[in-house]
Amino acid sequence: MATMSDALAGAQGKGRRRGRDLAGLAVILGLAVVGYLLFPNNLALLTRMTAIALLVLSLDLVTGYCGVATLGHAALFGTGAYASGIAAVHFGITDPLLMLACGILGGAVAGLVCGVVILRAHGLPQLVLSIALIHLFHEFANKASSWTGGSDGLAGIAPDPLLGYFEFDLWGRTAYVLGIILLALVFALLRLVVRSPFGMLCRGVKEDPIRIRAMGASPKLALMKMYVISGAVAGAGGALNAISTQVVGLDSLSFTLSAESLVMLVLGGTGSLFGALTGTIVFMFFEDVVSAANPFHWLTMVGALLIAVVLFAPKGLYGTVADLAAGRRRAGR
């Protein structure tokens, strides 16, 4: 049923989807401006949100589009952060764009490593492999303290002015703008990727890997490629975090961050880039507001929010809204 109506909508949907891409970009930039105007003193939080949004987008690539459940995705984010941090501290690469490149490269390599391990199993064992991986990464970063600073964190990252002109100021304006531009770029690129034949192949692998193999494609290769792309995106997020906070801590490689990013993704709705963004924004704002209002009860409130979403919006916040909208459009036709 769904596939047929999708196919019918396909021809006329092309223009509409391009419209939605542009609308998505416009929403990101619009929200960025609104955020800047509303919270001029809180740009650090907004930049952090942007970095985490990159992580959640990257998680969506493997979880939402490929169906790989993982609780260890912070491994890619943290590796990116450490890669750019180590490049800056130990190798003197302090140009922010080069640091970003280092982070992307590091994330992609971590994606390859994680992909090789995680894709060996399915279902619950897969989840457990990802948990074991993130703990290994964490312990490794903790032990290699001459490179990573161990539990003290990697300090002393001092990025040069962006493009040789824009200083990273105390208010974090430059970092914020860099983050938003990065997010918009990544978002646009990922829209292309998930809609390409390769993206479709990945969706196919999620639905029915045996059929994909019968059609002559290799499910594992497709997933591995997607893992590397995902690593690059998460690494960009990690690098952004390293550049903006100028310190990399062990928490960027923590199980908590992995679990939170999965929660944000499912909260927003898997299998759609908009869902990933929605989930990040809602979760992080909710967490920030509630923990400021009542530090004693914030965990209870976050838990209640998650339960409420499962009960009342089972496809995630964005997924449910999109479904409602699609239902109304169909009814109106």
Add this chain to the structure above:
Amino acid sequence: MQTVFSIAVDALAYGMVLFVISIGLSVTMGLMRVVNLAHGAFAMIGGYIASYAARDLGLGYGFAVLLAVFGTIVIAVPIERLLYRRIYGAPELTQVLMTIGITFCIIGIANYVFGPTLKTVPLPPALQGSVDLGFRSIATHRIFAIGCGLGVAVALWYLIEKTAFGVKLRAAVDNAAMAAALGVRTEIVYAVSFAVAVGLAALGGVVGAELLPVEPYYALRYMVTFLVVVSVGGAGSIPGALVACLLLGGIDTAGRYLVPEFGEFFFYLAVIAIVCVFPRGLAGRAGQ
């Protein structure tokens, strides 16, 4: 020799505590197909109730254990009716989201009610001290924990393999619709197995309070360990869970004794190796 012996005893006790707690999770996961990340939270509730009963009300240890098990079941059954029932058969990620939400709520409430400090369950005189084996002495509590693990293993095996309830449970698991058509009230079967699982979690939380101290973040801290144990053993298998607990308990304890500075590095390395070699768990069945 001394070290080897202490490692062996500690590993055995730790493994058995892990077994008592995670066998319930193995049942919910393998038989009812629910990824229940809130399982550790129920063990924590059991620990809190026992601590409150023994320390603040001054009840005996046996009473405290009973109160913990039944109190936790009384708390958990409404949660099952209201929340869990809606996620049976739902996608894994939905179950993860729901059960993490429940865990967060329980942690927040426990933090509010009992405060952020560590709670202990005072041991009765009979369990303090140690037993002399002639050539070595073992802490009595360790022996008690090991005995509890063995008792639970035998009782569960009997319940699932030999009783009418076990037959109904296995039928409901294999084909819920067919079992219901044959007159098995699957809802009740599920509710009862859930209660049993939660009761075991609470028991493990109390018995293991010496090894896994009770505090508000208990549920999150050990959630991963329990999940790892179940997955390594193969969900739904009692012997598998037993072997996995002893194996992982041994690796973890040996690692802590011999190379403490590496933390849990070797534990997780072993987990990756085992899962890669046995993707369905040590006792996993094909076709799951």
